[in-house]
Amino acid sequence: MSLLLYFLVGSELSLNPSYIGHNLVCAAEGFKFDVWINPFGGYSTCYGNPENLLVYSIIRPVFGAMAAGAPLAISKMRHSKTWQIVLLALLANEAIMIPIEALV
Numbered sequence: 001m002s003l004l005l006y007f008l009v010g011s012e013l014s015l016n017p018s019y020i021g022h023n024l025v026c027a028a029e030g031f032k033f034d035v036w037i038n039p040f041g042g043y044s045t046c047y048g049n050p051e052n053l054l055v056y057s058i059i060r061p062v063f064g065a066m067a068a069g070a071p072l073a074i075s076k077m078r079h080s081k082t083w084q085i086v087l088l089a090l091l092a093n094e095a096i097m098i099p100i101e102a103l104v
Helices: 002-028 053-078 081-103
Strands: 033-038 041-046
Touching: 002 033, 002 041, 002 053, 053 081
Parallel strands: none
Antiparallel strands: 033 041
16 A cells, blocks of 8 residues: 555656646746656647746746645654655755756
């Protein structure tokens, strides 16, 4: 059960923030986008070139940090220390990615 939960949480924390963030920037700049998932992974295409590449680059780890931080806050009340450590590691990973994405 724990392994299944890990894969469900891991996919949500890795795929959804990317789609939400990039597509939000894409839509805000007036472009259309598509999102699809197949057995090999998830994909997202923006049919345009966003002008604000800094926001487009850092939005994924920002949404990823929020996605990891929310369960972390809830887990402090209900879950074991192990889950808190896993979620804290995911949060730290996303937080570290923000300046890296900004520089690339």
